[in-house]
Amino acid sequence: MPLAATGELVGGAAAARSAVVAFNIITLEHIEAVVAGAEAAGAPVVLQVSENAVKFRGGRLLPLARAAVAAAERAAVPVALHLDHVQSDDLLRQAPGAGFSSVMYDASRLPYTENLAATRAAAAWAHAQGLWIEAELGEVGGKDGRPPLDAHAPGARTDPGEAHAFVTDSGVDALAVAIGNSHAMTERTAALDHDLVKRLAGTLDVPLVLHGSSGVPDGELTAAVAGGLAKINVGTALNLAMTGAIRDFLTAHPEAVDSRKYLGVGREAMAREVERLIGVVGTPAAPPTARRPAPPTA
Template identity: 55%
Template sequence: MSLATTQELLRSAASRGLGIGAFNVITLEYAEAIVSGAEQAGSPVILQLSENATRFHHGNMAPIAAAMREIAVSATVPVSLHLDHVEDQEILYRSADAGFSSIMFDAGSLPYQDNVEATRKAAGWAHARGLSIEAELGYVGGKDTQVSNAHSPGIRTDPGQAAEFVTATEVDALAVAVGSSHAMTARTALLDAELIRELRAAVPVPLVLHGSSGVSEENLAHAVECGIVKVNVGTILSIAYTSTVRSVLARQPSLNDPRQYLSEARDEIAAVVANFIALISGSP
């Protein structure tokens, strides 16, 4: 199947009142597992690579991006490629050649007007090259560059300011701060459902939830009902991956063939992905 664009997938999901999963890729096994899970669920999916993951690959996104693309075009469901949490402009400028159809430009830690100016410039660059762009307004907790947590006063996204921001920057999707936090290992985040509804009414582009690994299944499904479209998932995949590897090696401490423990870890990620997709997209 040919590559989809993130914009196509977001518009399709939004028009049907559904969510679409955007899952973080770190290694080849993650990409294989994510697409396998999407195929099991029979739903489209977004493969996303973060700036941090790019740094893990020695700053060279090309090999892992090429692998993601090959896996995507071989899939039986629509798949798009997205570059997430880009702060480094050099990485931003390499995104088009690497095959991504969308980027998330992250200037959310800057003062509001600086965020607007930086994001508007990035959006102009992206649109000129046929890419769609996501930005962040408000502060989603759990990132090294931010001292505020998800429940600190004044850090959640204001609907009026969000509408103004989207108009000023011309972004295609907006990540909002509604109570979730990055890198949570327990699903205890408390989302503000009423704020999500207000943002959905105020903002003309799809809303994005970061830090979804820390949100319970019930609250995540409700967030989509209230207006979240793109659901970013990362930490829970790594928990599934590493816990499975530990379990296999605990059972077989003399095992030295990585294919045996990596295949089980890959299968576990696929199961997590299929469950997330069923939860947010209405799959059976």
């Protein structure tokens, strides 16, 4: 089916008081696993390509993006393509021609005034191209090897009043918030500030996004969605599933040299995790008409 639009998926989930899960992809196996897991769950999904993933691929966006588009077009559920944590204006401007319907423009490292100015300019350009745009306010730690912020550090929590002013003045379509979450966590120990989630949801009229969800326990995720989160970003959880499965396979089969054997095991592990997390989040099922018909029986 044609590519879905991120804004429509997130908006529909928000209206249903639910959330859509957005998975970061690095390899073709990630793409295939996310689509397979979403199909197994019968739910829409977002494929995310981060600026760091583009750097890993030699600075070239199109090879991974084209693979994602091809997989999305063959999927039995709606699949959207999102460009994540963009700091480079040059990369931002490649998004429309590469099949992306949305971007997350990340100027959160800057002081508030500079973040607002940069984000406002990015939003104006993105909207002129028909792109849905997400931004971040409050610092979600753990990015690029930085440690998580202390819960009481300045910027470690998104202030509702400041968030309202930021969204109004920047014109963004969604806001990633800092509520006790952190990127790149390998243990699921994050404790979210659910009172803050409810205050933010009651203050803002745009969907809220949770980054760093891999470190959040299942119950915390479910409660956060119930409190108003509409887009849940996942990256590290897939890498943990893939790496663990490959490590176990190679330990059991030290003679293995065919990469298809261990990459296949890793892909299956990621697909199972995708299906499981979609179930935890409670993403509404895709319309029955969007699903691929079952193959004929013999």
